Amino acid sequence: xxxxxxxxxxxxxxxxxxxxxxxxxxxxxxxxxxxxxxxxxxxxxxxxxxxxxxxxxxxxxxxxxxxxxxxxxxxxxxxxxxxxxxxxxxxxxxxxxxxxxxxxxxxxxxxxxxxxxxxxxxxxxxxxxxxxxxxxxxxxxxxxxxxxxxxxxxxxxxxxxxxxxxxxxxxxxxxxxxxxxxxxxxxxxxxxxxxxxxxxxxxxxxxxxxxxxxxxxxx
Amino acid sequence: xxxxxxxxxxxxxxxxxxxxxxxxxxxxxxxxxxxxxxxxxxxxxxxxxxxxxxxxxxxxxxxxxxxxxxxxxxxxxxxxxxxxxxxxxxxxxxxxxxxxxxxxxxxxxxxxxxxxxxxxxxxxxxxxxxxxxxxxxxxxxxxxxxxxxxxxxxxxxxxxxxxxxxxxxxxxxxxxxxxxxxxxxxxxxxxxxxxxxxxxxxxxxxxxxxxxxxxxxxx
Numbered sequence: 048x049x050x051x052x053x054x055x056x057x058x059x060x061x062x063x064x065x066x067x068x069x070x071x072x073x074x075x076x077x078x079x080x081x082x083x084x085x086x087x088x089x090x091x092x093x094x095x096x097x098x099x100x101x102x103x104x105x106x107x108x109x110x111x112x113x114x115x116x117x118x119x120x121x122x123x124x125x126x127x128x129x130x131x132x133x134x135x136x137x138x139x140x141x142x143x144x145x146x147x148x149x150x151x152x153x154x155x156x157x158x159x160x161x162x163x164x165x166x167x168x169x170x171x172x173x174x175x176x177x178x179x180x181x182x183x184x185x186x187x188x189x190x191x192x193x194x195x196x197x198x199x200x201x202x203x204x205x206x207x208x209x210x211x212x213x214x215x216x217x218x219x220x221x222x223x224x225x226x227x228x229x230x231x232x233x234x235x236x237x238x239x240x241x242x243x244x245x246x247x248x249x250x251x252x253x254x255x256x257x258x259x260x261x262x263x264x265x266x
Numbered sequence: 267x268x269x270x271x272x273x274x275x276x277x278x279x280x281x282x283x284x285x286x287x288x289x290x291x292x293x294x295x296x297x298x299x300x301x302x303x304x305x306x307x308x309x310x311x312x313x314x315x316x317x318x319x320x321x322x323x324x325x326x327x328x329x330x331x332x333x334x335x336x337x338x339x340x341x342x343x344x345x346x347x348x349x350x351x352x353x354x355x356x357x358x359x360x361x362x363x364x365x366x367x368x369x370x371x372x373x374x375x376x377x378x379x380x381x382x383x384x385x386x387x388x389x390x391x392x393x394x395x396x397x398x399x400x401x402x403x404x405x406x407x408x409x410x411x412x413x414x415x416x417x418x419x420x421x422x423x424x425x426x427x428x429x430x431x432x433x434x435x436x437x438x439x440x441x442x443x444x445x446x447x448x449x450x451x452x453x454x455x456x457x458x459x460x461x462x463x464x465x466x467x468x469x470x471x472x473x474x475x476x477x478x479x480x481x482x483x484x485x
Contacts, residue, residue, distance in 0.1 A: 095308050
């Protein structure tokens with residue numbers, strides 16, 4: 048296993064649909080990852096993102112989203128526009144491979160909100176720690192919290208973007224080694240399954256279909 | 267005094283001359299600042315910056331710079347290029363006012379290293395907390411550490427970019443209020459003095475010449 052430069056990212060949103068919902072927070076850590084859980088941090092970026100006005104009205108954050116993420120509309124006052132925030136993210140990621148937990152969700156929102164969002168994974172592709180978890184432990188719950196728990200990785204304050212990024216980075220270092228030792232292909236791989244159909248296929252993705260059911264998933 | 271959105275930034279470099287020296291680290295915090303030392307953080311960005319090859323040879327970091335900043339060449343391996351890092355900074359700053367301690371130094375390096383570096387202060391201008399310190403307390407040492415000390419602001423790990431940014435943000439909140447109460451103009455103001463001549467005048471800057479000597483300055 049060779050060392051590689053990655054950028055792990057996570058976005059928080061007002062909901063699941065990029066055409067009606069909005070990004071509220073972006074976080075990312077750029078790091079070198081190597082064998083034995085080696086992680087060397089190179090930089091990190093976290094920002095709230097301003098909500099747009101739609102038909103002259105400020106978009107509101109649904110109450111259950113504020114409960115889930117802790118993010119209130121007033122937190123986003125004075126934040127960069129979604130164009131600025133994704134523009135900064137694209138420049139920060141540069142040529143690093145992009146890592147996220149359930150990456151189709153993040154890449155879909157990024158592509159829908161910036162004219163160059165699609166190229167974020169160029170040229171070194173991406174890895175999805177959720178797909179890696181499904182491929183390595185097909186019977187286990189692949190959500191971030193239970194996967195971190197299985198591998199003894201702390202996840203404090205789940206659904207604040209930087210907390211999720213920190214945990215995902217550690218998880219990636221562990222799962223990458225495990226996948227490589229077991230000959231499991233994970234680069235650019237996304238997982239489709241009847242219980243959780245793929246809603247977005249990132250450019251260049253390899254889709255693996257898993258029929259086997261995982262244990263009940265939590266958010 | 268009205269609340270405003272600012273981005274406080276700091277860069278570390280291999281030396282003083284942007285034509286022969288290089289940026290090694292960038293840090294920034296975007297925040298809302300208001301009366302009574304009110305600070306609400308909106309986002310933060312910190313990254314090492316890759317050193318270029320010059321005539322096919324990797325640039326080295328002088329030993330005294332590593333001692334001053336703690337930054338070693340190996341820390342910069344895999345870091346974003348200076349174009350990417352400043353590109354990300356420009357997008358992150360967006361339309362916020364730009365704040366730094368001894369801002370001509372930072373703006374000069376940014377302008378010298380990115381084709382759009384000059385527009386970072388557009389449209390809301392900038393403030394230099396070193397100039398503010400000189401204008402408010404003309405007889406005192408205006409360097410970051412002694413100014414922070416005078417105002418009871420903690421500065422841990424001076425010359426690591428994010429530590430300096432955190433201290434400068436607090437300092438700005440205090441000095442802004444003091445300047446406004448005393449009718450001192452500080453927006454877009456830089457200070458020139460015989461003991462420390464201005465080496466770069468940012469676009470749109472108002473140059474104030476101070477003949478009076480401050481007490482001996484430290485780095």
